[in-house]
Structure formats: C-alpha cells, structure tokens
Amino acid sequence: MSKTLYERIGGEPAVSAAVEIFYRKVLNDYRINRFFDNVDMDKQIDKQKAFFTMAFGGPNNYTGADMRKAHAHLVEIGLDDSHFDAVMEHLGATLVELEVPDTLIAEAAAIAESARKDVLGK
Amino acid sequence: MYKLTIGEKTYYCQPGESVLDTFLRENVNISFACKKGTCHSCIVRSPNILPPESAQVGLKNTLKKLNHFLACLCHPEQNMVIKLPDQSEFYTEGTVVVNQLLNRNTLLLIIAFKDAFEFNAGQFVNLQRPDGLTRSYSIANIPQASNTLEFHIRRLPDGRFSEWLHDEIKTGDTIAVSEARGHCFYLPERKEQGLVLVGTGTGLAPLAGILTDALGHGHSGPIYLFHGSREVDDLYRVDEMRKLAEQHQNFYYIPCLSGKHVPEGFTHGRVNEIALATLVDLKDWRVFLCGHPEMVNQMKKMTFLKGASMKDIYADAFLITAT
Structure with a gap:
C-alpha cells in the first residue's frame, strides 16, 4: 500500500511543528484574526492539529456536517471566501517554510480546498 | 486480554x-x-x-x-x-497549623497531614467545608518532609468559602483536602531554558511553589517573576522575593502596580503588559500564568505570538465561583 501524504510529510511531529507556525501567521493576520478572539488557545491548537491532519490526508473523523456546524457561528458574523483564501495562503506559506516539496503542498492544498463549501456553509 | x-x-x-x-x-x-x-x-x-x-x-x-x-x-x-477525568475524588483530613494574614486581605493557611501528601509544586487541591461546599486553591509550597500544604487565601467580597477560612477556621481545626490536580508545574528538564512567571493577586501562590522548585533543582536559565495587583497593599512576600533575587543571579523579581500610587522599587503598569515589554522574544521559553482568567487567556495568546511553543505554556486561570 502506498503511504498517505500524512505519513510522507512526517506524521504527528510534523503536524505539531506546522500547526504552531501556521497558527502564529493566522493570529497575526488582521484580515482573519477576529474570528479567533475569545477562543481557548489549547483547544484551538488541538483543532488546528485536526485541520492539518485532515489536509495531509491523515486519520480524521471529521465529516462535512461537522465542518458546517463548527463554522456556522463564524459564517453568521461574516466568514466568507476571502477569509478562506487567507487561511489557504497561510497553509501554503507554512509548508513552504518547512521545506515540504511543492507536489506535496499541492496535494495538501487540494484536500483543504475540498472543505471550502462546508466551512462556508454553502 | x-x-x-x-x-x-x-x-x-x-x-x-x-x-x-x-x-x-x-x-x-x-x-x-x-x-x-x-x-x-x-x-x-x-x-x-x-x-x-x-x-x-x-x-x-x-x-x-x-x-x-x-x-x-x-x-x-x-x-x-483507569481514572476518568470527572471521577469523584478521595479526600484526606488535614489539620490547620498556621493561619495568619499575609496582607490586608490574604490569609496564609498551612495544613499538616499525618502521611506524605503527594503533589507537584504549582498544582491545586479542592478544600471542602463540613457542609460539602468546595473550592479549589493552589498549593504554594514544595513537597517536603514536613507533610504540609501552604495556601494563600484571598478574602472575596461575599465569598462564602473564603470568609469561612478567614473568620472561622482556627489552628487545630481539620479540613478535608482532595488529591492534587492540575498540570501547571515545573519539571526539572531543559534547565537552561528561560522561565517567565506571570501572576496576579494570589496567583503568586502556585508561582512561588514553581519558583522554589525550579531554584531547588538548580535551574540555570533566567527566571522572571512578574507579580501584579492594583495597590501595593495587595501584594505580599515582596521582601522575601527581593531577597531571593539577591541570592540567585538568574532570578529577577518585578512587582507591578496598575493603580496610581506607585512607591519606589515597583513598576507602574499592568503585569501582563510589563512582562511582554520586558521580554521581547520568548522562543524556547517556558511560561507559567496564574490568576485572573482574562489576564491568563490573553497572555497565553501573546506569549505564543512572541514565540513560546504551546506545549511550553502552562496556565492556571482562577475561576471565581458565584456565591
């Protein structure tokens, strides 16, 4: 069986490293950081790990319905495509920073992109 | 199987x-x-x-x-x-051996036990009144041969539990104490790592325990303690901390006052802002935050943005129970 992207990128340790870099970028981005106000940092980091695990095609039990439910309150306060694009930008930049090969970055981006409709409640 | x-x-x-x-x-x-x-x-x-x-x-x-x-x-x-997180706790009876004021509204309470009480400096326990009313308090000392636990109890306006401890409990009385909980404590590893401790009010209690533990283990990296309150009368152990800073070259003590009246030797401003202004880069630092929930949550985020890794940020937000 061929290895999943998650395994090729380096599994859990790689996800942990990526999440910290990514989440600092997100919190420093004035376009989107208001969506992360008043969140518990520890819980948020766990959620970001789940997101990265998903983007790397690793084990996750998230369904489209979960994604919709989890982001519905953010859609209500204006979450839209531009914010999703900003997150995608940080995902790409994070992986570039970690020197992940371009082909793997493209794979991860495609998986993350597939969640767009559910996240934005479309 | x-x-x-x-x-x-x-x-x-x-x-x-x-x-x-x-x-x-x-x-x-x-x-x-x-x-x-x-x-x-x-x-x-x-x-x-x-x-x-x-x-x-x-x-x-x-x-x-x-x-x-x-x-x-x-x-x-x-x-x-296996213990589930919400499983009922085991209580041990302890005897009050010291109760005296540390400042105008903070009581030093020391409870002694017959047998060794297992804990890590910085953890908390639940104290229980005979009628079942229960509150969490941080432990302020380190495990030692005397089998005692030290607490700093701030008197809260209309606080049923803190008033009971302040006004009614006497030396010789017994109190039920739960097992120690919480993961905000010092581990003697990476001793060259910088430590930053930020607390408001009785947030000093767990931080004092963590500090004593780190110094006792010969922690060699810089250790910064920022303790804040509004007025000087609400700080405590100031002289003791200053003395420790004289004795240990790598320990820095910065008492902060957010109110108008700031005597010499104290820094004016909010403890979180002063800590962030003093330490510019927190990459590879270990962070301990205790006290006011808003301060703790804000500082978790800010210290992370300044480079501290989430796994190195330990926090204990004091929740105040509505009476």
Missing part, C-alpha cells in the same frame, strides 16, 4: 481494541470525538502504571508525567486501573 478497572468495575479489553473502544462497547460514560489522538477529548489517567508511550503522543510533558493518556490511542500492554 487485559483487565481495565474503573473504580469498582472491571472491563475486558479485547484483542485489537483500544481502551476507548472497550469503554464505548461497555457503555462507559466517557467523552470522545476524533478517535485518532487529535482532539484530546478522551484524556484519562492511569494512576499506578506508566501508559504506553504511543498513547501520550502530543500531550504536555506535565500531563505525561502524571500518567495521563488518550484512551483512543491506548492498546494496553498490561492490566490497568
């Missing part, structure tokens, strides 16, 4: 099952979500034996040390006794 014991009940973990699988099959009431070690919802504890390393992936070091593990990732290698 291994036995999993929770309290009085025993379950059998079938070959190939995780601990979570077994519990769900047996209808044990346990919270869970991702089943893949990501969400940390199904965290449980094995008080007696070390859980498999693979079941502790991604947990904070202090949680690992206390044998916490993720039920969904745990394939037992032996029989295990």
Whole structure:
C-alpha cells in the first residue's frame, strides 16, 4: 500500500511543528484574526492539529456536517471566501517554510480546498 | 486480554481494541470525538502504571508525567486501573497549623497531614467545608518532609468559602483536602531554558511553589517573576522575593502596580503588559500564568505570538465561583 501524504510529510511531529507556525501567521493576520478572539488557545491548537491532519490526508473523523456546524457561528458574523483564501495562503506559506516539496503542498492544498463549501456553509 | 478497572468495575479489553473502544462497547460514560489522538477529548489517567508511550503522543510533558493518556490511542500492554477525568475524588483530613494574614486581605493557611501528601509544586487541591461546599486553591509550597500544604487565601467580597477560612477556621481545626490536580508545574528538564512567571493577586501562590522548585533543582536559565495587583497593599512576600533575587543571579523579581500610587522599587503598569515589554522574544521559553482568567487567556495568546511553543505554556486561570 502506498503511504498517505500524512505519513510522507512526517506524521504527528510534523503536524505539531506546522500547526504552531501556521497558527502564529493566522493570529497575526488582521484580515482573519477576529474570528479567533475569545477562543481557548489549547483547544484551538488541538483543532488546528485536526485541520492539518485532515489536509495531509491523515486519520480524521471529521465529516462535512461537522465542518458546517463548527463554522456556522463564524459564517453568521461574516466568514466568507476571502477569509478562506487567507487561511489557504497561510497553509501554503507554512509548508513552504518547512521545506515540504511543492507536489506535496499541492496535494495538501487540494484536500483543504475540498472543505471550502462546508466551512462556508454553502 | 487485559483487565481495565474503573473504580469498582472491571472491563475486558479485547484483542485489537483500544481502551476507548472497550469503554464505548461497555457503555462507559466517557467523552470522545476524533478517535485518532487529535482532539484530546478522551484524556484519562492511569494512576499506578506508566501508559504506553504511543498513547501520550502530543500531550504536555506535565500531563505525561502524571500518567495521563488518550484512551483512543491506548492498546494496553498490561492490566490497568483507569481514572476518568470527572471521577469523584478521595479526600484526606488535614489539620490547620498556621493561619495568619499575609496582607490586608490574604490569609496564609498551612495544613499538616499525618502521611506524605503527594503533589507537584504549582498544582491545586479542592478544600471542602463540613457542609460539602468546595473550592479549589493552589498549593504554594514544595513537597517536603514536613507533610504540609501552604495556601494563600484571598478574602472575596461575599465569598462564602473564603470568609469561612478567614473568620472561622482556627489552628487545630481539620479540613478535608482532595488529591492534587492540575498540570501547571515545573519539571526539572531543559534547565537552561528561560522561565517567565506571570501572576496576579494570589496567583503568586502556585508561582512561588514553581519558583522554589525550579531554584531547588538548580535551574540555570533566567527566571522572571512578574507579580501584579492594583495597590501595593495587595501584594505580599515582596521582601522575601527581593531577597531571593539577591541570592540567585538568574532570578529577577518585578512587582507591578496598575493603580496610581506607585512607591519606589515597583513598576507602574499592568503585569501582563510589563512582562511582554520586558521580554521581547520568548522562543524556547517556558511560561507559567496564574490568576485572573482574562489576564491568563490573553497572555497565553501573546506569549505564543512572541514565540513560546504551546506545549511550553502552562496556565492556571482562577475561576471565581458565584456565591
């Protein structure tokens, strides 16, 4: 069986490293950081790990319905495509920073992109 | 097939099952979500034996040390006794040996026990009044031969529990004390790492314990303690901390006052802002935050943005129970 992207990128340790870099970028981005106000940092980091695990095609039990439910309150306060694009930008930049090969970055981006409709409640 | 014991009940973990699988099959009431070690919802504890390393992936070091593990990732290698997070606690009777004021509204309470009380400096316990009213308080000392626990109890306006401790409890009285909890404590590793301790009010209690522990273990990296309140009369142990700073070259003590009147030797401003202005880069630092929930939550984020890794940020937000 061929290895999943998650395994090729380096599994859990790689996800942990990526999440910290990514989440600092997100919190420093004035376009989107208001969506992360008043969140518990520890819980948020766990959620970001789940997101990265998903983007790397690793084990996750998230369904489209979960994604919709989890982001519905953010859609209500204006979450839209531009914010999703900003997150995608940080995902790409994070992986570039970690020197992940371009082909793997493209794979991860495609998986993350597939969640767009559910996240934005479309 | 291994036995999993929770309290009085025993379950059998079938070959190939995780601990979570077994519990769900047996209808044990346990919270869970991702089943893949990501969400940390199904965290449980094995008080007696070390859980498999693979079941502790991604947990904070202090949680690992206390044998916490993720039920969904745990394939037992032996029989295990397991404690669920909400399981009822075991209380020990202690005797009050010291009760005196540290400042105008903070009581120093020392409780002695017959046998050794197991804890890590910086953890907290629940104290229970005979009528069952219970509150959490941080431990301010380090484990030592005398088998005592030290607490700093701030008198809260209309605080039923703190008023009882301040006004009615006398030396010689007994109080029921739970097992120690919490993962905000010092581990004697990476001793060259910088430590920053930020606390408001009686947030000094756990930080004092953590500080004593770190100095006692010969921590060699810089240690900064920022203690804040509005007025100077609400700080305490100022002279003691200044003396420690004189004795230890790597320890810096910065008492902060946010009110108008700031005597010499104190820094004017909010403790969180001063800490962030003093320490520009927190990459590879270990952070301890205790006290006001807003301060703690804001500082978790700010210290992370300044470079501290989330696994190196330990926080204890003091929740105030509505009376």
